[in-house]
Amino acid sequence: MYGRGGEFEEEKVQKSVLEYLENALRLVPEKLLFTDDRTEWTYAEFAGRAKRIGSALARVMEGRTRQPVAVMSNRSVQPLAGFFGAVYSGNFYVPIDSRMPAERISLMLKTLGAKVLVAGEGDRRLLGQLDFDGKVCFLDELAQEPLDQPLLDRIAGRQTDTDPLYAIFTSGSTGVPKGVLVSHRSVIDLTDQFLREFAFDETSVFGNQAPFDFDVSVKDIYSALCCRGTMHVIPQVKFSFPVKLIEYLNEKKINTIIWAVSALRIIENLDGFSTREPETLRLIMFSGEVMPVKVLNYWRRHLPQVQYVNLYGPTEITCNCTFYKVDREFADDETLPIGRPFANCEVFLLNGDEAVEAGTGRLKDSKSEDGGCGNGEPGNNGYQDGEPGDGGLRNSESESNGESLESRGRESAQGEICVRGTCLALGYYNAPEKTAEAFCQNPLNQSYPERIYRTGDIGRYDAQGLLYFVSRKDAQIKHMGHRIELGEVEAAVNALPYIDAGICLYLDDRIVLCYQCGGACEKELLRDLGKKLPKYMLPTQCLWYGRLPLNKHGKIDRVLLRQELSGEG
């Protein structure tokens, strides 16, 4: 901020995540940055490739900036060069998993209004199935183009830290996925907080598990860059075969893993440590869904010297807003806290528009009126879900909506988890109404515009002021670590010509589809859904009904179905 070459150069304001890369490039150009099972890139190799791709993309974009660049993504280092190429070109990247059904990818590209799609050679077959009329660029071809440093400098000069860095899609209840748009500043804030809190340094070796279209991976990528560490993209297949996975962790000397809970659970399910254990791990962080303490205890028994950290937060607040460093023993039936907020972020509970204070178990003031900007979907309350299989939850039998939420709030200081601070995403791309619903004015602040994000998660405080996740407020579920709007699954089911009607319930960690049509057709149904939805969104169980029960309003009786299927009826 004191100008080029001035004595305060070191303190200049960081505007872009690219500065992590540029900084490391000066200090450790020959160090390994990203690897996968085929490729190893040093900082210099990666930066060179990303800048050439960036120069080429800038020409393709003809001077337009802050535009979406969709990048086909897979379990290799290749898409990472595409991401950074997009950023060097002054635009933002949108990771699109190439294993997604073509129909869903087409829908995402349409939502984005993307003009450019960056792909790899292996994506050619898929590209033929897409409904996309923009320009397709191939990574290897872009990387052949010459570097145009003056062009990149001009682009960087015009950038601000509020410019978007990426959009990551999450499930949307109307059947259209939502692209969460996140700025450079939010990711810089997250990365700085992580570095400070978890003491990453040049010896940190990250083992990336999360796919790049899942924001858990954002922490791997930018933490590695910021601390001048190394990140290995672990081949997907290793996660099915613990012996192979452990060999890999040991061979690469991986000491830091930031994984989805589901990945840690697989190791426990398969008793993965029965013959061999990882030798170099020192920090294990997990997020995505509630960590069953039984799973955590399995890991702790085998790897007691490791620091374990529970992370919490939705994509809309840039990965995580709270953390809990596991600092005591937990019984298998206890619940792990989600902990405390990171330093530059406030996390608080609202009941309607009223604050729920830690420790008191009471609402701050007595008036009660539900605020108009919650992101719960009105009308969907018949099938609220949550309680992802963890014990220790109070009032979990509560089936209904706002009223019981308020009474819960009074009893045990529960409320909707809300977040304010730099971590808030810019919004949903090309979706002003959805953005206004979820990112709304802080009801506790009448004096100036201040956005908060209402997570739709219900939380509570314990006597020490630590936060706990209690349940979901609406019909959005967490299944195998993925956030899913059951409404999106239903929309896909109901779009099939031979289906009369279908509704989804979430029961015992399973997506149960109840459908009505001429005759049972599970196989055909799943095959057709597989063309529209990623595998993790497919129903775990399909139940055929000649006639689905209706309630007195003539709607499918979700409450009755839920009771019948969970054996309560």
Next chain:
Amino acid sequence: MKEKLMAILEELRPDVDFPAQTALIDDGVLDSFDIVSLVGELNDNFEIEINVEDLLPENFNSVEAMLALIEKMQSEN
């Protein structure tokens, strides 16, 4: 035994044509969640205990490979 295995596989992934597949793992047809469920089902249905040392990609790439694994586990019992 093959029929029983086929029934388990059909139930697990109705969308996959198992007899035609020879690279279920290498091609990423089965993912880690499938493997976890499958191992549980095989253990229960064939009264075997597949341990991590036998949990290798080559034992799950095809129906034949799985049958061979089950037979090996049963003979060891």
